[in-house]
Amino acid sequence: MAAVLGGRPEGVTTVPLGPDAELDPRPRVVVVGNGMAGARLVEELLERGGGDQFAITVFGEEPHGTYNRIMLSPVLAGETHEDEIVLNSHDWYADNGIELRSGVAVTRVDLPAKTVHGDDGTVTGYDHLVLATGSSSFVPPMTGVHRDDGSLLPGVVGFRTIDDTRVMLAAATEHERAVVVGGGLLGLEAARALQGQGMQVDLLHAAGHLMNAQLDADAGAILKTSVEALGITVHCGLTATEVIGPDRVRGVVLADGRAVDAGLLVLAAGIRPRTEVAVRSGLEVQRGIVVDDQLRTEDPDVYAVGECAQHRGTVYGLVSPVWEQARVLADVLTGTDPTAEYHGSRTATKLKVAGVDVATMGVTGPERDDDEFLVISEPRRGVHLSVVVRDDRLVGATLLGDTSKVAYLTQAFDRGSPLPARRIELLVDLSDGKAEVGVAELPADSQVCNCNGVSKAAICEAVAGGCTSVGAVMDRTRAGKGCGSCKGLVGQIVEWAADGDVTEDPAADWYVPGIPLAKPALIAAVREQDLRSVSAVFAALAPAGAEDARSKMALTSLLKTVWGSDFVRENDATFINDRVHANIQRDGTFSVVPQMKGGVTSVAQLRTIADVAEKYEVPMIKVTGGQRIDLLGVRKEDLPGMWADLGMPSGYAYGKSFRTVKTCVGSDFCRFGLDDSTGLGIDLETRFQGIESPAKMKLAVVGCPRNCAEAYVKDVGVVAVGEGRWEVYVGGAAGASVRKGDLLATVTGRDAVVQLAGRFMQYYRENAHWLERTYDFVPRVGLEKIQAVLLEDSEGIVADLDAGMQRSIDAYTDPWAADLAEPATPGQFRTSLPLVDLPLVPVR
Amino acid sequence: MSLTELQTPTTTEVRVGRLEDVPPGEGRAFTAGDTQVAVFRLRDGSLHATQASCPHAGGPLADGQTDARVLVCPLHLFGFRWSDGASTSGAGPLRVYAVRESDGDLLVTL
Incomplete structure (x- = not known):
């Protein structure tokens, strides 16, 4: 005998009822059928406490535990082992206190006596009976398909059980040819799997096109082409009339008179609900066992679920309606929801049929x-x-x-x-x-702003709650206030949620929310009125002279750009990072990144950094994406001491400013290098170090187009192309947004690169919105316009740009050295969480 | 907190530091017993005091930015109104304390 699926090592066992069974006070539920529907019902009952409430007995005609019939195709195809498709083993039933009578077919039900009769001669009483007898393969009328005793001729199988599958697999090793009758889902899967097992397969389909229940003729024709491309011979509109025997299948005779050799005949031309037990017992059966919305037959204690049941005229052959039926019936039986009803299913299926994706609904x-x-x-x-x-x-x-x-x-x-x-x-x-x-399609709970965890629903709620502008919604929800990459989407959702009734943000054009001026007008006013500090700007230009906390950082940046060394610093008008020249971490500690021009370091630098890290017990030392070394988790009060011990300038890893220039090793070392990218990177960083800007600027220089330091995706990226020539790219990004930079120009010589990069950065500093990265700025302004301004001096401002940049360069001082010599404000480096033992970040 | 204390709320004024410890426009954190307090001195001369760590994620509020209406936490930029500690962007609320200056001393009512 073949192995029992989900059986115990010692063989099939059932939980013996014993004499106590009669004494069990619990109502008894008997389930006839241990397929997908019956087993699912039992699981649903257990989930609702039915294991305590009822004594449950399950009859299964097959000797196996429950297995997943949907997975028979992969088993036949050799993609899945049969052990893997076991859902509930014999042990599972025993563990859950359920009596499984496997290998016992129920022959009839005595409705008045409320008993079921098994083919092993047993009689079992029930309080609730569930028929889940499933379906069997339809056997089309063919001469010779049956033997004299009514059984199928050897070599003829349906495709319903694991035993059918085993027969087919055995046949595939002994025979070369197979005929599959039926061009629906099951037939196609059988044909594909058998063909994959090395058999030559003829597929007969009585209707004019494949999968005619789900597809129209045109789609069916396309599917036929795809199936034939696999090597399967498809005959549509053709049936078999005779099976050639006599001892076993030798071939079939087709309706057109031709004969096809075959050692295996698979019947997959539809299924028929198994209703014999119900018929014999006197229940109403039409196509299936007729049930109401609570899956109840005309007998109030007898129910039917699954492929054997007919609900509102429909018999379902797919698994999802069966699941729904099992849930409803479990609700009804356990009393979890005595009024639960099943109203039918709208069937939508998505399948892979013979390697072709198919989805159908309605x-x-x-x-x-x-x-x-x-x-x-x-x-x-x-x-x-x-x-x-x-x-x-x-x-x-x-x-x-x-x-x-x-x-x-x-x-x-x-x-x-x-x-x-x-x-x-x-x-x-x-x-x-x-x-x-x-936007309309987006599910309500889908996250729009990943930085601040804001869902579409939260945005819609803000709109419903009275926010009528994008800015108001962003303030309310904080959507779009992290990295900013979702701002466009937030705007679209607001527009959609407000049904187009969005008020124009009056502040949309302002450089900062607290001063009602666009950037050019603001710069002009600052120059005209000689406003050199942030408090002076508020006093002169803000409504009622009111300060605005969220405007201060941007104004500081702008004033530094305009005034250079004539700017009057006010520490309170800067973000904490710029007050202490370090990047604040999640626990209120800071990270320290010394300057490391072009990513090039030395023995002495590394030794110093190591000593400092040890002395201050730095929790983590990390190599950054910008080719520097980051010391993370530093207490604020330790910052000045660390700077003093490091003796290196700030790497500006915290500011809205020029950050770093990544480089590759270039022509000095690399056998592919076309030019000295390392040297040019160091030149650029030396010249532009610490320059403040509307948003951070990350640069890179590479010695050849292999792009090892990723210059194509930098705010300014420089690529050596040989013979002293360099390509200058602008507006690239590889952060929250990814964008390849636009080629601004190809220039000759390192000085030309430095000059053009400076002009571009100054133009960006003067014209970009606050926090607008170059990857937004360049497309907004347009590459052609930028090229005209910077390369052809179309606006006559190139000399001013150069002068403006020079002013900022001249104003550069290393902030670490400056504040080390004299703190900018009293208590500049005092802890702000005096009772918290920092760092809280993990120490590595 | 005991029941007695609940019935007679303490109105102790605690000296936490000196006015010159807090530069104009900024905030500094102090301790009063086992309580840490952030004191802010706005450029208009007014004083405010709040709990020192942000109710959202524990950020150091004394490192935040301010104006006449709100305090903005440096970690995630949540804003809180001075008037009642309520958040303008969904966190909070923030505990606010009365604070005044007397002979250069900062006195916080806990």
Whole structure:
């Protein structure tokens, strides 16, 4: 005997009832059938406490535990071992106190006596009886298919059980040819799997096209092409009339008179609900066992679920409706929800049939005069998509070969959600208008702002709560206030949620929220009125002279850009990072990054850094993405001491400023290097160190287009192309946004690179919005305009740009050295959490 | 806190530091027994005092930025109103204390 799936090592066992069974006071639930439906029902009962409430007995005709029938195709294909498809083993039943009578078929039910009769002669009483007898393969009328005793001729199998599958696998080793009858899902899967096992397969399908229950003729034709491309011979509109025997299958005779050799005949031409027990017992049976909305037959204590049940005229052959039925019945039986009802399922399926993706839901084609029917057919690519829309609701869809839209369509089908006015957007993403559809499609709980964890629902709530502008929503929810990369999406959602009724942010054009001026007007006013400190700007230009906390950092940056060394520093108008020249960490400690120009260091530097890290017990030493060394988790009060001991300038790893220049080793070392990228990187960092800007500026120089230091994705990236020539890219990014920089110009000589990079950075400093990175600035202004201004001096400002940059360069002082000599304010480095024992960050 | 204390709330003024310890426009943290307090001295001369760590994620509020209406935490930029400690962006609320200056001493009512 073949192995028992999910059996015990010592063989099949059942939990003996024993004499106590009669004394068990619990009501007895008997489930006839241990397939997907019966087993699922038992699981649902257990989940609702039914294991304590009821004595449960399950009859299974097969000797096995419960296994996943959906997985028989992978088993047949050799992709999955049969042990892997066991759902509930014999042990599972024993562990859960459920009596499994495996290998026992129920022959009839005595409704008045409330007993079931097994083919082993047993009689078992019940209080509630559930029929889950499933279905069997339909055997088409063919001469010779049955033996005299009514059983199937050896070599003829359905495709319903693990034993069927084992027969097929055995046949595949002994025979070369197989005939599969039925071109639906099951037949196609069997054909594919057998062909994969090395058999030559003929597929017979009585209807005119494959999967005719789910696909229209055009889609079926495309599927046929895809299946034939696998090497399977497909005969549509053709049946078999005779099985050639006599002792076992030798071949079949087709309706057109031809004969096909075959050592295996697989019947997959539909299924029939197994209703014999119900019929014999006197229950009402039409196509299946007739049940009401609580899965109850005409006998109040007898229920039916799964493929044997007929609900509101429909017999379901898919697993998801069966799951729903099991849930409802478990609710009813356990009393968890005595009024639970099953109202039928809208079946949507997504399958891979013979290697082809197929998804279907609802109707396959138009049924009424005013149904809308949209079809996209690409036979060459094996793609056929169609939707049926009725009264602005999706009532059917068929996707073959491309199921990328299935999630969206399933949602529209299940919930009746609104459809795009342009119906084609149901099937394909159009580049224009895509965002609009995307926002509407986005599930409410999907996270829009990942930095601050803001969902679409939270944004919609803010709009519903009265925020009418994008800025107001961002203030309320903090969406878009982290890295800022979601701002565009936030704007779209606000617009969508407000149904287009968005007030223009009056502050949208202002450089900072606290001063009602755009950047050029603000700069002009600052110059005209000689405003050199942030408090002077508020006093002169803010409404009622009121300070605004959120404007101060941006104003400091702007004033430094305008005034250079004539700027009057006010520490309170800076962010904490700029007050103490270090980057604040999550626990209030700081990170210290010494300057390391071009990423080049030395023995002495490394030794000093190591000593300092040891002395101050630095929790983590980390190599940064900008090719420097980061000392993290430093107490504020330790900062001046560390700077003194380091004796190195600040690397500006904390500011909205020029940060770093990454370099590769260039022509000095690299055998591919075309120029001295390292040297040029050091030159650039020496010249532009510490320059403040609207947002950070990260640079890189590479010695050849292999781009080892990633110059193509930097705010300013420089690439050596040989013979002293350099390409200068601007507006690149590889952070929250990824963008390849635009080629600004190719110039000759290192000085030309330094000059052009300086001009670009100054133009950006003077014209970009606060926190606008170059990857937004360059596309906003336009590369052509930037090229005209910087390369052709179209506005006559290049000399001013050069002078402005020079002013800032001349104003540079190393902030560490400066504040070490004399603190900027009293208590500049005092702890702000005096009772917290910092660091709280982990010490590595 | 005992029941008695609840019935008679303490109104002790505690001297936490000197006015010159807090530079104009900034904040500094002090301790009063086992309580840490952040004191802010705005440029208009007004004083404010709050709990020292942010109710959102424990950020050091004395390192925050201020104006006449709000305090902004440096870690995640949550804003809190001086008037009642309520957050303008969804965290909080923040505990605020009365604070005054007397002969250069900063006196906080805990």
